[in-house]
Every structure is written in structure tokens, then in C-alpha cells.
Amino acid sequence: MGFKEFCFKKSLWLFHFGGASCNNCDIEILACLTPRFDVERFGMQLVGSIRHADVLLVNGSINQKDKVRLLELYRQAPKPILVVAIGACGCTGGIFAESNVFAGPVDKIIPVDAYVPGCPPKPEAIIAGIVKLLNKKPAKQKTA
Amino acid sequence: MGKELFYYFVYPGFLFIAITGGILSWYDRKITAWLQFRKGPPFLQPFYDFLKLLLVKETILPAKGSKMTFLLAPVLSVTGAMLAGILIMVPATGIDTGFTGDIIVIFYLLTIPSLTYIIGALASGNPLAAVGASREMKLIISYELTFLLAVAAVIMKAGLSISMLDIIALQQDGAFIGSISGILLFVVIILTMQAKLGMVPFDMAEAETEITHGSFIEYSGSAYALIKLTKYIMLFILPVFLCILLLGGFRLDGIHILWSVLKVLGIVLLLTIIRNTNPRVKIAQAMRFFFIWMNLIAIIAIVLILFGF
Ligand code: SF4
Numbered sequence: 001m002g003f004k005e006f007c008f009k010k011s012l013w014l015f016h017f018g019g020a021s022c023n024n025c026d027i028e029i030l031a032c033l034t035p036r037f038d039v040e041r042f043g044m045q046l047v048g049s050i051r052h053a054d055v056l057l058v059n060g061s062i063n064q065k066d067k068v069r070l071l072e073l074y075r076q077a078p079k080p081i082l083v084v085a086i087g088a089c090g091c092t093g094g095i096f097a098e099s100n101v102f103a104g105p106v107d108k109i110i111p112v113d114a115y116v117p118g119c120p121p122k123p124e125a126i127i128a129g130i131v132k133l134l135n136k137k138p139a140k141q142k143t144a
Numbered sequence: 145m146g147k148e149l150f151y152y153f154v155y156p157g158f159l160f161i162a163i164t165g166g167i168l169s170w171y172d173r174k175i176t177a178w179l180q181f182r183k184g185p186p187f188l189q190p191f192y193d194f195l196k197l198l199l200v201k202e203t204i205l206p207a208k209g210s211k212m213t214f215l216l217a218p219v220l221s222v223t224g225a226m227l228a229g230i231l232i233m234v235p236a237t238g239i240d241t242g243f244t245g246d247i248i249v250i251f252y253l254l255t256i257p258s259l260t261y262i263i264g265a266l267a268s269g270n271p272l273a274a275v276g277a278s279r280e281m282k283l284i285i286s287y288e289l290t291f292l293l294a295v296a297a298v299i300m301k302a303g304l305s306i307s308m309l310d311i312i313a314l315q316q317d318g319a320f321i322g323s324i325s326g327i328l329l330f331v332v333i334i335l336t337m338q339a340k341l342g343m344v345p346f347d348m349a350e351a352e353t354e355i356t357h358g359s360f361i362e363y364s365g366s367a368y369a370l371i372k373l374t375k376y377i378m379l380f381i382l383p384v385f386l387c388i389l390l391l392g393g394f395r396l397d398g399i400h401i402l403w404s405v406l407k408v409l410g411i412v413l414l415l416t417i418i419r420n421t422n423p424r425v426k427i428a429q430a431m432r433f434f435f436i437w438m439n440l441i442a443i444i445a446i447v448l449i450l451f452g453f
Contacts (some may be wrong), residue, residue, distance in 0.1 A: 010192040048356035051364040078202040
């Protein structure tokens with residue numbers, strides 16, 4: 001593992017995009033930041049602007065209106081950026097998969113690096129997903 | 145020549161200030177974590193953040209906006225902060241450059257980071273950044289007069305001497321904080337520093353929750369790394385400046401190292417606790433706070449100094 005990659009993995013800043021979510025996944029993501037689970041131990045921080053983000057957390061089903069915004073966010077993000085699909089909705093569509101405004105699971109719209117299934121996934125599961133992401137070999141086109 | 149370059153770039157100059165600032169930034173985040181019953185980031189976290197931004201991330205330029213100004217603003221902010229830092233650290237460590245009047249130069253240089261944040265934010269062409277910049281501007285207008293009054297009070301206390309070395313030498317037998325006016329000035333300067341550092345009661349210029357990092361919203365990659373570096377530098381040099389003004393200097397020899405480190409850690413601890421126990425105020429409230437209350441306290445301190453307290 002090179003030095004640059006080491007620094008990158010040690011300091012992942014998270015940006016949270018909630019699609020047409022039932023809001024339960026959002027709350028579980030927030031639970032990761034609270035004292036009980038505290039992902040700042042791994043140097044992760046929630047940031048408010050996509051320009052500072054290293055990880056794009058996407059949860060909730062993506063409908064036609066969200067799709068435009070998600071694509072725009074992905075385009076505006078400084079590369080390399082990792083995308084994590086959280087919850088059954090983000091991974092496959094979940095209970096909204098047959099809705100007529102559904103625009104496809106996240107990986108049909110932008111490339112996804114990790115999936116965290118569950119409805120909603122527990123904070124432990126989200127942290128386990130992040131650890132898997134950290135151990136993963138980086139994809140070639142991801143490095144700027 | 146070689147010795148001067150060493151002073152300016154290694155110790156007590158650029159490298160020393162940047163590394164200590166990074167460590168202090170970790171300390172600030174760790175204390176914050178403890179106050180919230182969390183574990184907090186690892187020791188080298190600020191350096192990881194800085195190197196990641198500098199080496200790995202892409203720098204995106206705004207499509208609409210002045211690209212040159214946008215990129216130059218962080219460079220200027222680091223330069224300003226670093227010049228102020230060197231001018232503060234060189235007399236603090238007892239190196240005599242024969243420069244009288246440095247306190248006034250430092251006062252001006254300490255304003256440069258905030259000014260460049262405004263310039264960079266306005267150059268980015270983002271409406272939220274413009275809101276942040278306008279708030280930062282109002283904040284500067286409100287705290288700068290207070291800071292000037294406090295520095296003037298210290299100069300008066302030192303018998304109208306405008307040299308940092310003289311002010312340090314005068315405090316060798318009893319620091320200025322040991323008097324009523326000294327304590328009042330300490331309160332004023334701590335709160336001004338809070339605003340200068342953009343920490344919570346006065347962080348409306350980069351309020352994450354309402355205007356998503358305000359002035360810095362468009363910065364990414366290396367440009368944002370330089371802004372981070374400026375923040376680390378400011379977090380170190382402002383407490384040292386306060387040490388010199390009121391707490392009897394910042395000497396780094398023999399047993400004095402222990403006291404100096406404790407002084408700086410104590411000041412940053414105070415700043416962190418204020419930051420964690422207060423809500424963000426509105427910009428009008430901040431202006432009223434500085435214009436009326438802080439200026440009043442500073443003027444009372446000046447009057448007390450005139451009467452010899
Ligand atoms: S995965 Fe389940 S909990 Fe999460 S947003 Fe979808 S329906 Fe809600």
C-alpha cells in the first residue's frame with residue numbers, strides 16, 4: 001500500500017446523500033457518528049460540502065428526481081471518490097423496487113464500491129462495510 | 145545567512161509552527177471527543193487529513209468565477225499566517241532581530257487569513273460562499289476594534305513599548321495577568337481569538353448546518369489543504385501571542401519548556417471548552433457582543449491601567 005493511499009484511507013470524509021428514503025437508514029448513519037460507535041476513531045468525519053468528500057453515502061431508493069441530483073453530485077465530487085450504497089433500497093431497490101418513479105438501484109446510475117444491505121442496516125453492519133471498503137484493493141480508474 | 149534561513153524555515157519558523165499547529169488541532173479534536181464521551185481521532189489525524197487533501201484529491205476550479213484569485217487566496221492566507229507566526233515565534237524564543245514595532249506588524253498580519261478567506265469565497269461565485277464571506281466581513285469589523293483596544297492596552301501596560309522583546313522582558317518579574325486589568329484583558333483576548341479562529345460561538349462564516357462550510361464550500365484538494373494548514377498555524381500562534389502579551393512569554397529553554405507547553409495547552413483547552421459548551425450565535429448578536437460588551441471591558445481595562453491597577 002503506497003503512502004498516498006495510506007493517507008487517503010486514514011482520513012475518509014463522508015458526505016451523506018439521502019434519496020427517497022424512509023429516513024430510517026439516515027438515522028442509522030447518524031448513529032455511527034454518535035458516542036456509542038464513533039467513526040471519528042478511524043478519522044471519518046461528516047462534511048457538508050461535496051467538494052470536501054471522499055466517500056459518498058447513498059441511501060434510500062433513487063427516484064427520477066433524485067437521479068439527476070445524484071449524477072450531478074457525482075460529477076461535482078473531487079476524484080477519487082468512493083460510493084457506498086446503504087440499505088436494501090440503495091442496493092437493490094428494496095420495497096420501492098416496483099414503484100413507477102423508481103429510477104434503478106444506485107449501481108445502475110453511478111459506480112458503487114461497497115454495498116451494506118439491511119432494512120435498515122445496523123450501525124455495526126455499516127462499520128463492517130466500511131472496514132471491508134478499507135481493505136479492498138482500489139480500482140484503477142479511481143485514482144486521480 | 146544560513147542561520148537566519150534555519151530560523152525562518154525550520155525552527156522556530158515554518159516547519160516547527162506547522163507541526164505544532166497540527167498537534168494542537170488533534171488535541172482540540174480529542175478534547176472535543178472526550179467532552180462528548182467519544183474516543184476521538186488518532187494522534188496523526190491532522191497530518192493524514194492535510195496530506196490526503198494535498199496529495200490525493202483533485203482540485204476543482206469553479207466554472208463561473210475568477211480562477212486565479214480563487215487559487216491564490218489560500219496561498220496568501222498561508223503566507224500571512226506564516227509571516228505572523230515567524231514574527232511571533234522569533235522574539236518568543238529569545239532571538240533578537242533588532243526589530244522594534246513588530247507587535248503592530250503582527251497585528252496587521254493576523255488579519256490577512258480572514259481577509260483572504262473573504263476574497264477566495266467571493267472569487268468562487270457560489271451564493272453560499274458569498275453569504276459566508278459577508279458574515280466573515282461583519283465579524284472582522286466587530287472583533288478587530290476589540291483586538292486593537294486589547295493590544296493597545298497591553299502596550300500601555302508595558303510603558304508604551306511596541307517591541308515584543310521588551311514586553312516579554314518587562315514580565316519576567318510578574319506577568320501582566322496578575323492584575324485586575326490583566327484578567328479583564330485575558331477575557332477579552334480569549335473571546336476575540338475564538339472569533340479569529342472561527343470557533344463555535346462565532347463560526348457563522350462556515351456554519352456547516354446552514355450554509356455548509358460557507359466561505360470554504362468550493363475549495364477542494366490542495367487549495368483546501370492550504371486552508372487547513374492556515375487553521376493549524378492560527379491555532380498555534382494565537383495562543384502563543386496571548387502568552388507573550390499577558391502570560392509572561394513563551395520560552396523554550398530548560399524548565400521553561402514545561403511552563404510554555406502548559407500555558408499553550410491551557411489556552412487551547414479553554415478555547416475548546418468554550419467551543420463545545422456554546423451554541424452558534426447570530427451575526428447581529430456577535431456584533432453587539434463585541435461592539436458593546438467586549439469594547440466596554442477593554443476600555444475599562446485601559447482606564448484601570450491609567451490608574452495603575
Ligand atoms: S433500506 Fe429500509 S430502512 Fe433503509 S431507506 Fe429503504 S426502506 Fe427505509
